[in-house]
Amino acid sequence: xxxxxxxxxxxxxxxxxxxxxxxxxxxxxxxxxxxxxxxxxxxxxxxxxxxxxxxxxxxxxxxxxxxxxxxxxxxxxxxxxxxxxxxxxxxxxxxxxxxxxxxxxxxxxxxxxxxxxxxxxxxxxxxxxxxxxxxxxxxxxxxxxxxxxxxxxxxxxxxxxxxxxxxxxxxxxxxxxxxxxxxxxxxxxxxxxxxxxxxxxxxxxxxxxxxxxxxxxxxxxxxxxxxxxxxxxxxxxxxxxxxxxxxxxxxxxxxxxxxxxxxxxxxxxxxxxxxxxxxxxxxxxxxxxxxxxxxxxxxxxxxxxxxxxxxxxxxxxxxxxxxxxxxxxxxxx
Amino acid sequence: xxxxxxxxxxxxxxxxxxxxxxxxxxxxxxxxxxxxxxxxxxxxxxxxxxxxxxxxxxxxxxxxxxxxxxxxxxxxxxxxxxxxxxxxxxxxxxxxxxxxxxxxxxxxxxxxxxxxxxxxxxxxxxxxxxxxxxxxxxxxxxxxxxxxxxxxxxxxxxxxxxxxxxxxxxxxxxxxxxxxxxxxxxxxxxxxxxxxxxxxxxxxxxxxxxxxxxxxxxxxxxxxxxxxxxxxxxxxxxxxxxxxxxxxxxxxxxxxxxxxxxxxxxxxxxxxxxxxxxxxxxxxxxxxxxxxxxxxxxxxxxxxxxxxxxxxxxxxxxxxxxxxxxxxxxxxx
Numbered sequence: 001x002x003x004x005x006x007x008x009x010x011x012x013x014x015x016x017x018x019x020x021x022x023x024x025x026x027x028x029x030x031x032x033x034x035x036x037x038x039x040x041x042x043x044x045x046x047x048x049x050x051x052x053x054x055x056x057x058x059x060x061x062x063x064x065x066x067x068x069x070x071x072x073x074x075x076x077x078x079x080x081x082x083x084x085x086x087x088x089x090x091x092x093x094x095x096x097x098x099x100x101x102x103x104x105x106x107x108x109x110x111x112x113x114x115x116x117x118x119x120x121x122x123x124x125x126x127x128x129x130x131x132x133x134x135x136x137x138x139x140x141x142x143x144x145x146x147x148x149x150x151x152x153x154x155x156x157x158x159x160x161x162x163x164x165x166x167x168x169x170x171x172x173x174x175x176x177x178x179x180x181x182x183x184x185x186x187x188x189x190x191x192x193x194x195x196x197x198x199x200x201x202x203x204x205x206x207x208x209x210x211x212x213x214x215x216x217x218x219x220x221x222x223x224x225x226x227x228x229x230x231x232x233x234x235x236x237x238x239x240x241x242x243x244x245x246x247x248x249x250x251x252x253x254x255x256x257x258x259x260x261x262x263x264x265x266x267x268x269x270x271x272x273x274x275x276x277x278x279x280x281x282x283x284x285x286x287x288x289x290x291x292x293x294x295x296x297x298x299x300x301x302x303x304x305x306x307x308x309x310x311x312x313x314x315x316x317x318x319x320x321x322x323x324x325x326x327x328x329x330x331x332x333x
Numbered sequence: 334x335x336x337x338x339x340x341x342x343x344x345x346x347x348x349x350x351x352x353x354x355x356x357x358x359x360x361x362x363x364x365x366x367x368x369x370x371x372x373x374x375x376x377x378x379x380x381x382x383x384x385x386x387x388x389x390x391x392x393x394x395x396x397x398x399x400x401x402x403x404x405x406x407x408x409x410x411x412x413x414x415x416x417x418x419x420x421x422x423x424x425x426x427x428x429x430x431x432x433x434x435x436x437x438x439x440x441x442x443x444x445x446x447x448x449x450x451x452x453x454x455x456x457x458x459x460x461x462x463x464x465x466x467x468x469x470x471x472x473x474x475x476x477x478x479x480x481x482x483x484x485x486x487x488x489x490x491x492x493x494x495x496x497x498x499x500x501x502x503x504x505x506x507x508x509x510x511x512x513x514x515x516x517x518x519x520x521x522x523x524x525x526x527x528x529x530x531x532x533x534x535x536x537x538x539x540x541x542x543x544x545x546x547x548x549x550x551x552x553x554x555x556x557x558x559x560x561x562x563x564x565x566x567x568x569x570x571x572x573x574x575x576x577x578x579x580x581x582x583x584x585x586x587x588x589x590x591x592x593x594x595x596x597x598x599x600x601x602x603x604x605x606x607x608x609x610x611x612x613x614x615x616x617x618x619x620x621x622x623x624x625x626x627x628x629x630x631x632x633x634x635x636x637x638x639x640x641x642x643x644x645x646x647x648x649x650x651x652x653x654x655x656x657x658x659x660x661x662x663x664x665x666x
Contacts, residue, residue: 129573130580141511144519178474178561186477186558209565213573222562225519228511229559232542233566240462240546241574244606247463248599255595262592266581273577 001030001314003307004082004091007037008060009098010296014038017097018045020303025051027304028311034091036078057081060098063296067101071109079103083110086289093290093310095281097298104142107284107291114319116326119143119150120286121224122293123158125166125279126234128215134279135212136162136171136219141228142284148191151175151221155196155203157285157322158219164316165309166218166279174207174217176226182206188223196221209233238274277302280309290319334363334647336640337415337424340370341393342431343629347371350430351378353636358384360637361644367424369411390414393431396629400434404442412436416443419622426623426643428614430631437475440617440624447652449659452476452483453619454557455626456491458499458612459567461548467612468545469495469504469552474561475617481524484508484554488529488536490618490655491552497649498642499551499612507540507550509559515539521556529554542566571607610635613642623652 005021007014014037021033025048032051035042039056046052059076071080079098083106085091094111096103104122113120121139128134136158139146155173162171175193177185182193184206196203207216209230222230245267249256260267281294281302290313294306313319338354340347347370354366358381365384368375372389379385392409404413412431416439418424427444429436437455446453454472461467469491472479488506495504508526510518515526517539529536540549542563555563578600582589593600614627614635623646627639646652 129577144511144517176562178477178558184477189558209562210569210572212566213569225511225522226559226562229509229542229555229563230566233545233563234570236543236546237567237570238574239543241571241603241607244462245599245603248602249596252596252599256599259592259595259599262588263582263585263596266578266585266589266592269581270574270578274574 001028001311002032002034002091003310004034004085004094005036006079006082006094006096006098007035007042008078009096009103010294010298011063012297012299013097014042015045016299017303018042019300020298021052021307022047023300023304024307027308031307031311034082034085036082055081061102063099065099065102067099067105070099070102071105079106080110083107086111092314093292095292095294095306095310097294097296097303100293103291103293104284107287111287111289111291114286114288114323114326116329117153117157117286119146119153120284121150121154121157122227122282123154123161123285124231124282125276126231127213127273127276129213129273131215133166133168133215134276135215135217136166137212137227137231138221138285139224139227140231140282141224143224145225146188146223148188148195151188151192151223152195152199153286154221155199155201155219156325158221159201160318160322160325161283161285162218164318164321165312168218170202171218172204173201173219173221174204176209176212176220176222176230177206178208180206180208192221242271242274278305281306283313288319288323290314334361334644335365335367335424336643337367337369337418337427339412339415339427339429339431340368340375341411342429342436343627343631344396345630345632346430347375348378349632350636351375352633353631354385354640355380356633356637357640360641364640364644367415367418369415369418388414388418394435396432398432398435400432400438403432403435404438412439413443416440419444425647426625428625428627428639428643430627430629430636433626436624436626437617440620444620444622444624447619447621447656447659449662450486450490450619452479452486453617454483454487454490455615456487456494456618457564457615458609459564460546460606460609462546462606464548466499466501466548467609468548468550469499470545470560470564471554471618472557472560473564473615474557476557478558479521479556481521481528484521484525484556485528485532486619487554488532488534488552489658491554492534493651493655493658494616494618495551497651497654498645501551503535504551505537506534506552506554507537509542509545509553509555509563510539511541513539513541525554575604575607611638614639616646621652621656623647
């Protein structure tokens with residue numbers, strides 16, 4: 001297993017990235033890491049150089065670079081070189097905490113789509129509150145628009161992922177809709193409902209956004225515009241409530257401090273439940289190799305979780321299985 | 334001011350509805366209420382009969398009735414009679430906590446659209462966390478699909494509402510999108526961006542779902558599918574976190590009880606902030622009269638807030654102003 005790491009991507013790069021890789025090495029000493037980036041910036045954080053190769057480059061893609069232009073013009077950028085390594089068969093997967101749009105572009109244009117997959121999508125495992133596990137949600141915004149056929153393919157991709165990577169038996173696949181009845185929805189979701197029903201999936205029908213965090217399904221598919229809005233709504237609400245609670249506790253003075261002390265574990269539990277980085281990063285799914293993105297503000301622990309996720313994806317060969325599945329399933333459109 | 338009240342709509346009808354009307358009478362003794370429903374079920378909750386008329390009917394629409402069919406077949410239903418009263422000029426506004434779809438159908442087919450408004454939408458005032466006020470968000474799901482022209486009209490409707498009913502000066506109107514840059518979005522939002530820019534509005538451009546509860550705009554417009562999903566995501570996340578916190582506190586035993594006691598005010602403040610019923614109900618906006626819906630599980634206090642909202646809508650003649658505005662603005666399509 002060889003993972004190409006964009007060591008320069010993200011707000012805390014390369015420190016957080018390299019420290020995370022060092023943590024992951026303890027879990028998986030057999031993984032070979034290729035660190036792409038500035039050698040003198042990376043080297044200080046190496047605590048163990050076995051199975052580590054640094055591929056030095058001065059160039060990197062910034063968070064405000066225009067994605068497609070950046071990929072085309074910055075040929076020596078750490079992210080571009082890492083993607084090239086996957087394309088050339090020198091690495092098995094790529095990991096970056098950098099510019100999401102640029103990583104999507106690098107995935108599509110350099111690594112390429114699985115045959116018969118029309119529109120790769122972005123997928124994350126989000127938490128189910130009060131329970132172990134989570135649900136796989138896609139597309140989170142790789143596409144601004146989707147056709148019904150894409151949503152049916154997301155059902156297959158998500159189902160393979162939940163089964164192989166998360167070990168969910170016979171994953172329940174739901175379609176995000178504006179009501180649970182089969183007749184509900186837009187033209188897009190009505191048609192997607194039909195296509196999903198015809199797939200060899202444990203399709204449980206329409207699910208509503210209100211029930212996502214309750215674990216109404218193991219996989220939930222939607223178009224990229226809606227998925228992006230729903231993900232950001234969940235994050236915005238959770239962050240807003242946590243900061244409101246913090247503010248209200250501070251306003252209570254000593255009483256608040258004592259109360260917060262007594263409820264320390266309960267409050268920490270709430271925060272941990274909402275933090276889904278333990279499930280790893282977002283997968284740009286539908287490409288010929290695992291392409292994984294974590295938050296720009298990621299810390300070493302989240303990098304470690306993401307490497308564990310990539311390790312499972314490679315160990316189960318989930319992408320290889322998908323390649324074989326879609327080879328036999330001609331494009332429906 | 335004459336308000337037609339569907340006394341039989343909602344889980345707690347007629348008790349919660351009639352008790353709420355009794356509370357509202359203390360605030361606004363001048364309002365004439367017409368209560369549509371079963372007289373012997375309504376009468377026990379009347380504590381003051383001045384300015385109250387009961388229009389007896391045996392029939393009512395249930396929460397699981399198919400909306401359009403119910404409106405057409407149950408001609409004597411309390412909701413249908415109340416809508417007829419508005420159409421016939423016997424009442425100035427209608428209020429119901431019943432079947433949302435049926436109220437939409439009654440609004441569209443009985444009361445009718447404002448001239449040149451193509452697609453009335455559902456609008457609620459949602460909270461801005463940690464601050465007074467809120468933001469007006471539409472369409473929350475009256476339509477499964479919208480065209481760009483509809484979103485531009487929602488900008489005008491919402492801006493009038495924020496200014497007239499909530500007293501916001503020069504309301505900031507935002508377009509929900511998958512990024513803040515002007516170039517972002519789907520075909521729908523890109524075109525809606527252009528149209529909103531051309532309207533005589535304080536259009537602040539694209540806003541993201543993550544920032545809604547931070548008060549990024551006073552009015553936010555989106556299509557009915559996305560609006561429905563975002564509203565339900567916010568509600569689901571807030572409810573999920575509250576119940577998780579409650580569970581975590583209970584798990585802590587005596588320590589949790591003491592902590593919760595010390596933080597009672599802070600926790601109540603959090604709950605109150607998320608409860609947006611103080612702003613009233615959802616407006617089916619774009620119709621010739623105020624048509625207002627509250628949650629089925631509504632209690633008397635929420636009914637009181639909703640009557641206050643309707644009172645302000647009638648006192649400011651916001652719908653009359655919109656009728657005149659759109660008469661002069663030919664349909665753009």
